[in-house]
Amino acid sequence: GAGVSQSPSNKVTEKGKDVELRCDPISGHTALYWYRQSLGQGLEFLIYFQGNSAPDKSGLPSDRFSAERTGGSVSTLTIQRTQQEDSAVYLCASSLKGGGTGGHGYTFGSGTRLTVV
Amino acid sequence: GNSVTQMEGPVTLSEEAFLTINCTYTATGYPSLFWYVQYPGEGLQLLLKATKADDKGSNKGFEATYRKETTSFHLEKGSVQVSDSAVYFCALSDPSSNDYKLSFGAGTTVTVRA
Numbered sequence: 001g002a003g004v005s006q007s008p009s010n011k012v013t014e015k016g017k018d019v020e021l022r023c024d025p026i027s028g029h030t031a032l033y034w035y036r037q038s039l040g041q042g043l044e045f046l047i048y049f050q051g052n053s054a055p056d057k058s059g060l061p062s063d064r065f066s067a068e069r070t071g072g073s074v075s076t077l078t079i080q081r082t083q084q085e086d087s088a089v090y091l092c093a094s095s096l097k098g099g100g101t102g103g104h105g106y107t108f109g110s111g112t113r114l115t116v117v
Numbered sequence: 118g119n120s121v122t123q124m125e126g127p128v129t130l131s132e133e134a135f136l137t138i139n140c141t142y143t144a145t146g147y148p149s150l151f152w153y154v155q156y157p158g159e160g161l162q163l164l165l166k167a168t169k170a171d172d173k174g175s176n177k178g179f180e181a182t183y184r185k186e187t188t189s190f191h192l193e194k195g196s197v198q199v200s201d202s203a204v205y206f207c208a209l210s211d212p213s214s215n216d217y218k219l220s221f222g223a224g225t226t227v228t229v230r231a
């Protein structure tokens with residue numbers, strides 16, 4: 001597609017429920033990243049996928065968080081047993097090559113605003 | 118590890134004032150440096166970038182020069198407009214040390230008053 005597409009754009013869920021957030025990267029981009037932006041905070045790295053390599057999961061805050069990327073394209077971020085502190089905007093980005101190299105940088109989606117009540 | 122430290126805000130300016138947002142970094146290799154901007158209600162957009170020492174990135178009247186000797190990438194604009202009100206993030210990636218993710222600063226909120 002023309003840009004990075006994320007869905008849903010907004011999600012309100014009850015504490016303890018599971019949620020799935022979807023990211024559709026730019027076609028041909030081999031690298032995909034998930035970040036979290038909490039209210040008034042900076043951007044926190046969550047996970048990075050590069051081609052068929054094992055993902056870098058070093059930023060996932062707990063084992064309630066997981067992500068997968070099917071067929072090297074669409075990615076799903078799953079949060080199990082959501083807590084109120086999970087409320088944030090979850091951003092996905094993709095790049096042509098890992099590290100935003102090749103001069104292309106990263107393209108971000110508009111994010112999913114998750115509210116846990 | 119790699120990290121970015123940027124000037125804390127918020128910053129409030131009058132139109133046509135000079136803007137500087139300081140950014141310094143720590144990296145083990147040879148990072149690429151970026152400034153991203155987030156306008157109210159919108160997503161992150163790449164503002165400018167520099168991939169090696171002494172490179173100058175520029176866009177929309179903003180400039181930043183990659184200074185290896187001071188490990189800095191300060192953002193500047195000579196005459197700001199109300200439409201420049203946004204949150205600005207400094208970031209780096211360092212593929213040379215196998216760190217492919219973007220590491221962001223905390224963000225600086227800039228408000229320009231007419």
